[in-house]
Amino acid sequence: MSASTAPVVSPFTNATQPIVEVRNLRTHFPIKKGLLSRTVGYVKAVDGVSFAVEPGKSLGLVGESGCGKTTVGRTLLRLIPATSGEVLYKGENFFQYHGEELRRLRRQMQIIFQDPVSSLNPRMTVGNIVGEPIVVHGIARGKEKDEMVASLLKRVGLDPVYAIRYPHEFSGGQRQRIGIARALALSPDFIVCDEPVSALDVSIQSQVLNLLQDLQQERKIAYLFIAHNLAVVEHFSHDIAVMYLGRIVEKASAKELYANPKHPYTKALLSAVPETNPRPTRQRIVLRGEVPSPANPPTGCAFHPRCGLTRIAAQHANANETIELTIRGESTRVLAKCVNECPPLEQKQGEPGHVAACWVER
Amino acid sequence: MRQPLLEIQNLNVGFETNRGLVQPVRDVSINVYPGQTMAIVGESGCGKSVTAMSILQLLPTPPAQYLGGKIVFDGRDLLKLNERQMRGVRGKDIAMIFQEPMTSLNPVYTIGDQIMEAVTLHQNVRGKQAWEIAEQSLREVGIADPKRRLESYPHELSGGMRQRVMIAMALSCKPKLLIADEPTTALDVTIQAQILELLRKLQAETGMAIILITHDLGVVAENADVVSVMYASRIVECATVEELFDHPRHPYTEALFKSVPQLGNDSHRLATISGSVPNPAKFPPGCKFHTRCPRTRELAQKSGDAVEIVSDGERFKVLHACVADEPATNEVTRNHWAACHQLPEYAGSQPTIPRLDYKRQVVTTTTDLQSTLRSQEFGK
Numbered sequence: 001m002s003a004s005t006a007p008v009v010s011p012f013t014n015a016t017q018p019i020v021e022v023r024n025l026r027t028h029f030p031i032k033k034g035l036l037s038r039t040v041g042y043v044k045a046v047d048g049v050s051f052a053v054e055p056g057k058s059l060g061l062v063g064e065s066g067c068g069k070t071t072v073g074r075t076l077l078r079l080i081p082a083t084s085g086e087v088l089y090k091g092e093n094f095f096q097y098h099g100e101e102l103r104r105l106r107r108q109m110q111i112i113f114q115d116p117v118s119s120l121n122p123r124m125t126v127g128n129i130v131g132e133p134i135v136v137h138g139i140a141r142g143k144e145k146d147e148m149v150a151s152l153l154k155r156v157g158l159d160p161v162y163a164i165r166y167p168h169e170f171s172g173g174q175r176q177r178i179g180i181a182r183a184l185a186l187s188p189d190f191i192v193c194d195e196p197v198s199a200l201d202v203s204i205q206s207q208v209l210n211l212l213q214d215l216q217q218e219r220k221i222a223y224l225f226i227a228h229n230l231a232v233v234e235h236f237s238h239d240i241a242v243m244y245l246g247r248i249v250e251k252a253s254a255k256e257l258y259a260n261p262k263h264p265y266t267k268a269l270l271s272a273v274p275e276t277n278p279r280p281t282r283q284r285i286v287l288r289g290e291v292p293s294p295a296n297p298p299t300g301c302a303f304h305p306r307c308g309l310t311r312i313a314a315q316h317a318n319a320n321e322t323i324e325l326t327i328r329g330e331s332t333r334v335l336a337k338c339v340n341e342c343p344p345l346e347q348k349q350g351e352p353g354h355v356a357a358c359w360v361e362r
Numbered sequence: 363m364r365q366p367l368l369e370i371q372n373l374n375v376g377f378e379t380n381r382g383l384v385q386p387v388r389d390v391s392i393n394v395y396p397g398q399t400m401a402i403v404g405e406s407g408c409g410k411s412v413t414a415m416s417i418l419q420l421l422p423t424p425p426a427q428y429l430g431g432k433i434v435f436d437g438r439d440l441l442k443l444n445e446r447q448m449r450g451v452r453g454k455d456i457a458m459i460f461q462e463p464m465t466s467l468n469p470v471y472t473i474g475d476q477i478m479e480a481v482t483l484h485q486n487v488r489g490k491q492a493w494e495i496a497e498q499s500l501r502e503v504g505i506a507d508p509k510r511r512l513e514s515y516p517h518e519l520s521g522g523m524r525q526r527v528m529i530a531m532a533l534s535c536k537p538k539l540l541i542a543d544e545p546t547t548a549l550d551v552t553i554q555a556q557i558l559e560l561l562r563k564l565q566a567e568t569g570m571a572i573i574l575i576t577h578d579l580g581v582v583a584e585n586a587d588v589v590s591v592m593y594a595s596r597i598v599e600c601a602t603v604e605e606l607f608d609h610p611r612h613p614y615t616e617a618l619f620k621s622v623p624q625l626g627n628d629s630h631r632l633a634t635i636s637g638s639v640p641n642p643a644k645f646p647p648g649c650k651f652h653t654r655c656p657r658t659r660e661l662a663q664k665s666g667d668a669v670e671i672v673s674d675g676e677r678f679k680v681l682h683a684c685v686a687d688e689p690a691t692n693e694v695t696r697n698h699w700a701a702c703h704q705l706p707e708y709a710g711s712q713p714t715i716p717r718l719d720y721k722r723q724v725v726t727t728t729t730d731l732q733s734t735l736r737s738q739e740f741g742k
Contacts, residue, residue: 064550065521159675171638172406201405201639202577203654206621206632213631228550235623235632258626272555273625274580278603278722286559287552290520328506 018052025085047246060237114195116175127163173204252354373431401586457532461544463524474512522553594650652684
């Protein structure tokens, strides 16, 4: 990997050095078929994603199921091998490390999983679950370790006497707290939160979100906050990146993205969140069709088969700039550019750093 | 006054477990009128799904037992019907769609076979005619190319498509009541919007009543006419959707509304409800919410009649009345029922059965982006 694979767009034009920077990350999974398991194609789960997370800040990554947001989180922690691209941790290329040096860096980068049931070993006590990383990384053992575990449990709001209990004795919210305590054990400064509250009850969600926020302020932890619930992400994150079919289609500060969304997919996504108000104020944009398969993505802009914007733009454009398509049995006219060329992530009108990938919207 | 289509009166359901009898449904009363959408809201384990399953008697007995109450549908008490009579109701008069569209479809039969099964069972048609009804029902739920889709297997369809198939199957016999148990929880937001819009459209066309079970307050706000809030196996509040969202009276409902993050709301911290949802095997005494209730804690500061309790490792004072006695679901103000001792109107009100023949007028504004954007200008 050479330095020449620079990102298409510098993610955020801020002076502070990002704690984690992802450049042009790609994760392709081979599709194997037949007796000899020949590779017949690739699922491009992540296809050229770049972003940066600043120290002590949260970057929200939203998108629907299958858009590749979870794969991004796992690839950047090297839980899944990357196909290409690089991840810089405080300027060092994380993908080039091996052995002891890799272990050293791994302490700084942790993950909290979505499912608090399957991410905790049912045969281990809570004390062992939280204490394991401390022992593995040779930080402490014996009594000293037990004290660390006790203070971690206390910090996440669990009674330290629970250290001798097993995960099944806890409720979902408490289990998620155990997962958080485990992630905190090595005092990381970057945590990937992969849908940390989507498996929890509404009244428990806010407890866990507040805990994560308090920890961030206390310990200056940066989060990559992966979720499909836009309201949760908007509440939690400083910046938000929206993914569609393996790519980031829009990125801006949380406020800006909500107030001034540019990409037609972001607009539809925002409008689809039901308002907790019986007299709705927002107009709902219902997208037709479903997310296409990442094994066989549409050409050009991956959103063009569902995009309303390119259809209107086509009505105003010259006939030679448009193409007739048949989508789900209906024939429609869209801009040729949207079908032929993939739009780059570029600065749009609005706040500096507000980037979107759309040929039509400026 | 219209007769309700479904009247659940003081339903009690128990489960025999090795820790003794637990009661996931206690004294639940719900009235649903024709054409109405009744939402039952609550967190996991509050008894909302058990209530729904009881209507169709889908709970295996034992371990489940119907300990009391009535479920009157169209003049018949469903709890008194035998299994054969019940089979005539299920799928025909009352249909149900489930949360998980993958596990509720049979993977070894085609979509067509599965819709046909319901159609031939209830409509006295067979063969080609049944096939046509199946095709029509797929067309009604907006599935493109229904003829070809009838031949596909569930695994060939996406989550949203499968949920459409479930709805098609449920509606193929034109039920009077549809029970939708978390119909969109497993789906993405944009697909959720499609499915909810579809249900609203089908309800307007057929005039069926819907019982919508969900934990998502946004889905409730958008789709319900009347809302029943359940907590710890009981209904703690019931009102029309506007009344409930404008003036929540029960401290649980109030706290729930505050703890949900909302789009475009800048507040830095979310309000929380302390503690966790109680386990039906170990309910606290008195009002089941007193261990988490901010209202009783606040009032206990100033009251002489307070007791100290320990819950979730925390020690605090609550009012004696909240621990001693479980409040009934009283009609605290006109057409608004709530179960809380500490409401000023509670003492003078009566524990009546909530009846609200109400259908709201608002139709959610939907657009397909084109009309929204038409006003904007497009340069070359």
